[in-house]
Amino acid sequence: MDGSADTLRFEEMRAAMVASQLRTSAVDDSRVVKVMGEVPRERFVPAAARPIAYYDRDIALGNGRAMNAPLASARLINEAEIASTDRVLLIGAATGYVAAVIAELAGSVVALEEDATLAAQAREALAGMANVTVVEGPLVEGWAEGAPYDAIVIDGAVEFVPDAIVHQAKIDGRVTTGVIDRGVSRLAAGRRSEGGFGLVDFADVDCVVLPGFSKPPTFQF
Numbered sequence: 001m002d003g004s005a006d007t008l009r010f011e012e013m014r015a016a017m018v019a020s021q022l023r024t025s026a027v028d029d030s031r032v033v034k035v036m037g038e039v040p041r042e043r044f045v046p047a048a049a050r051p052i053a054y055y056d057r058d059i060a061l062g063n064g065r066a067m068n069a070p071l072a073s074a075r076l077i078n079e080a081e082i083a084s085t086d087r088v089l090l091i092g093a094a095t096g097y098v099a100a101v102i103a104e105l106a107g108s109v110v111a112l113e114e115d116a117t118l119a120a121q122a123r124e125a126l127a128g129m130a131n132v133t134v135v136e137g138p139l140v141e142g143w144a145e146g147a148p149y150d151a152i153v154i155d156g157a158v159e160f161v162p163d164a165i166v167h168q169a170k171i172d173g174r175v176t177t178g179v180i181d182r183g184v185s186r187l188a189a190g191r192r193s194e195g196g197f198g199l200v201d202f203a204d205v206d207c208v209v210l211p212g213f214s215k216p217p218t219f220q221f
Contacts, residue, residue, distance in 0.1 A: 010042050032101075046060075058072075061094055063115055063118075065208075068178075077101060080189070086150035087106070088151045089112065091156075092210045095121045096111065110133050151174045158177055159180055161213075171192055178210075185205070186204050
């Protein structure tokens with residue numbers, strides 16, 4: 001199959017993903033739908049996984065990491081209510097796909113990844129996007145150097161959101177994340193306020209688990 005035929009095939013798969021996964025599942029921000037219908041997800045997955053790049057499933061990236069299924073990332077981005085002037089922190093950038101989507105919606109994106117191999121792949125894939133900065137560091141610490149952020153998207157499931165990350169959001173800033181509890185994941189969102197922060201579940205959607213976010217053990221007699 002030549003390059004033009006490959007391109008057409010991926011465009012058809014992308015359109016099918018939008019129609020069957022996003023439009024039917026409460027992704028109601030038309031900008032998110034439009035951008036995810038344009039960003040070539042196949043460029044951000046391993047070559048062997050390109051035929052399944054738009055399937056409703058996560059994709060293994062190696063070293064215990066995986067890319068979320070399209071719907072999980074779409075719902076997290078949708079609930080973050082990203083405006084065109086927003087500064088956004090993405091935690092768990094992996095190979096850069098979600099950063100590429102958010103970059104089309106926001107003013108600027110800091111894409112945090114702790115795996116050096118994935119971060120290098122993200123930098124290469126995002127090289128033409130001037131409003132994305134890929135940084136390396138522990139996901140659980142966030143990226144305080146770029147704070148405060150209008151929105152923080154944690155593109156994976158965590159057992160808890162550390163205060164260090166919450167405090168990197170502006171007051172009234174949005175945080176969206178996957179949450180995992182006893183092996184079951186769901187999606188949740190919250191806003192930082194002067195009085196604190198809390199998450200509210202908004203969807204029962206499977207989400208890949210991010211490393212480093214296990215709850216600290218509690219002391220028991």
